[in-house]
Amino acid sequence: MKWFINSMIGYWIFLLVISLGLSAICYQIFLKDLMR
Amino acid sequence: MFDFTVAGHVVPVFLLVLTGFTVGVVGGFIGVGGGYMVTPALIVFGFPGYMASGTDACHIAGKAVISSIRHRQLGNIDWTIALGMVGGTMLGVELGVRLLVYTKNIGLSGVVLLAASVAVMLGLFIYTQIETQKSHKKLEADRKAGKEIGREVKVSKLPLYFQRIPIMPIIKAKKARLVISMWVIVIVGMFTGILAGFLGVGGGFIRVPAMVYVIGTTSHLAVGTDLVEIVVSGGYGALRQSMEGNVDFMAVFFMIIGAMMGAQFGSLATSFVRGPAIRYILSYSLVLATAGACMRLIYVLTGGTAEWLAFVAVVFTLGEMVFLCLFICTLVWFAVRYQHGKSVPDWVPDMVVQAT
Numbered sequence: 230m231k232w233f234i235n236s237m238i239g240y241w242i243f244l245l246v247i248s249l250g251l252s253a254i255c256y257q258i259f260l261k262d263l264m265r
Numbered sequence: 266m267f268d269f270t271v272a273g274h275v276v277p278v279f280l281l282v283l284t285g286f287t288v289g290v291v292g293g294f295i296g297v298g299g300g301y302m303v304t305p306a307l308i309v310f311g312f313p314g315y316m317a318s319g320t321d322a323c324h325i326a327g328k329a330v331i332s333s334i335r336h337r338q339l340g341n342i343d344w345t346i347a348l349g350m351v352g353g354t355m356l357g358v359e360l361g362v363r364l365l366v367y368t369k370n371i372g373l374s375g376v377v378l379l380a381a382s383v384a385v386m387l388g389l390f391i392y393t394q395i396e397t398q399k400s401h402k403k404l405e406a407d408r409k410a411g412k413e414i415g416r417e418v419k420v421s422k423l424p425l426y427f428q429r430i431p432i433m434p435i436i437k438a439k440k441a442r443l444v445i446s447m448w449v450i451v452i453v454g455m456f457t458g459i460l461a462g463f464l465g466v467g468g469g470f471i472r473v474p475a476m477v478y479v480i481g482t483t484s485h486l487a488v489g490t491d492l493v494e495i496v497v498s499g500g501y502g503a504l505r506q507s508m509e510g511n512v513d514f515m516a517v518f519f520m521i522i523g524a525m526m527g528a529q530f531g532s533l534a535t536s537f538v539r540g541p542a543i544r545y546i547l548s549y550s551l552v553l554a555t556a557g558a559c560m561r562l563i564y565v566l567t568g569g570t571a572e573w574l575a576f577v578a579v580v581f582t583l584g585e586m587v588f589l590c591l592f593i594c595t596l597v598w599f600a601v602r603y604q605h606g607k608s609v610p611d612w613v614p615d616m617v618v619q620a621t
Contacts, residue, residue, distance in 0.1 A: 237612035244591050245584070252583035256576055259277050260310075 278519050280310050280583070285324065285520035287586040289527020290534070290593055291547060300325045300466040301389065302585075303520075305382035305558035309582040312516075314374030318365055318465030319503075319511025324520045325467045326499030333492035341489025343440040343482065349447055350454035350490075351497050357458020358498050362505040364463050369511070379562040381464060386555040389470055393548035424481025443481050453479055454494065462502050467495035534593055537600035538617055546592060550585045557581030 233243040284306055291302075300321055307317035333342070368374040424443075432446045453475045461468035469491045476487035506512050560578035564571060600617035603609045 235610045235612075237610075240610065240612070241592075244588055244595070248588035248591060249580055249584040251587055252580040253576075255583060256579045259279075260579060 276311060276516070281516055281519040282523035283583075283586055283590075284310075285523025285525075286527035286530075287523075287589055288520075289524035289529075290531040290590060292524070292528055292531060301382065301385055301464070301470055302554050304378055304465050305386070305554065305561070306582050306586070307516075308375055308379055308382075309557055309561045309578045314376070314378040315365055315369040315509075315511045316513055316516075318374070318378060318463070319506035319509070320513055320516045320520070321465035322461070322499060322502040322506050323512050323514075323517045324524060325465075325495060326503045327521060329467060329492050329495035329499050333489070333496055337489070339485075339489070340440075341485050342493055343438050343486050343490050344493075345436055345438040345440070346450055346476070346480065346482065347490045347493040349436060349450040350494055353451035353454025354458040354461070354494050354498050355501050357455040357460075358462035358502045359458075359505065360455075361459040361462020361464075362502065362509065364459070365465075365506075365511070366509050369509075376562065376565055378464065379558050379565065383555055383558045383562060385460075385464070385470070386551050386558065390548055390551040390555065392474065393551075397548075423478050427479050428481055438482075440486065445480060450480060457494070458498055461495075461498040462505070465502065465506065467491075467499055469495060531593075534597050536618065537597045537604075538593065547589070550589050553581050553585035553588070557585065 233239040284303060288300065288303055303321040303324075304314075304317045307320060308314055312320070365374060365378075368377045427449050428443060428445045430446045430449060432448050434447045435444060436447050436450070437444050453472070457468040457472040457475065460466065460471055469488075472491045472494060473484070473487045476482045476490060477484055482490065503512070557578045557580075560574050560581065564574035564578060567574070569575070596613075596616060599609045599613045603613055603617055
């Protein structure tokens, strides 16, 4: 876990996973039905 | 959740506010809009292509007025070049809007705009990478040779070629300290105007490099002068797009709310985080936005049958925005900690402004 904060690439990956995860949740909750 | 209908399609309000916020943060931070992200993002979120372009153009115009006033105070505008370019810009915007209306009439605005946005974002990513490498090499070479490193790192001799073109009228730009044929300026304005009118963007991402590499101004003058052109192209583009029925003013309203908050935060962040660092991050986030637009393009071209493509397109596009906002927010938080002498990760001090 420390590597994800102390290394810049690790931090990028950490934030990227959070961002993509949040977006996927948003899609499932709010957008899935609207996009059809 | 608040939703409303745009051209028969239901859109959640939070997506519009988030889109406005992200572009506001990027604009407030770097000075150049980021409107090139908005049109493909709106299409990915379900806007019809022509409506995405019109709405983007409308929300850009207001932002550029505020930014150009600021740059005028800083003395970053060459009015000779700006006024000379206006004619070309307006002609270009008119051509761009007519091209958009044509694609709308044949029912291909979404596909054509997505394809154009993918090409623009990919080109922009490659350009940023090459430019960063070149500047870095030049900087290293100057440092090794013991030369003084100034505000500007000149890497191109191309402007000298364009400044020698002997077609009348020749104008003298006092602020930029150069003499050049008016036609070069008008043609640069026209080409960027076509892009602005068609994609609904400000066009700064093409106009700023064009002013530096074709006309030969310095970067800070290019950014200031470009903002004056965005006021013209955005204002005229917004008017023309509204006349063609390509604008949804409710969507513009929510995006401007997000952009106002984002611009305030972006400007605040400049006092904590170094600009070049964010430019580099922004160039990588373009990969995500391009991939999202690509997925949506394939989804549309395959007749909208593969739902997973629409899912991936939204996740990449929304993910890019969330990533940029999270990165800048957390970097500001790290910067504040660093300035108060608290512990931060090793890579943070290189990216943040030192406390004075």
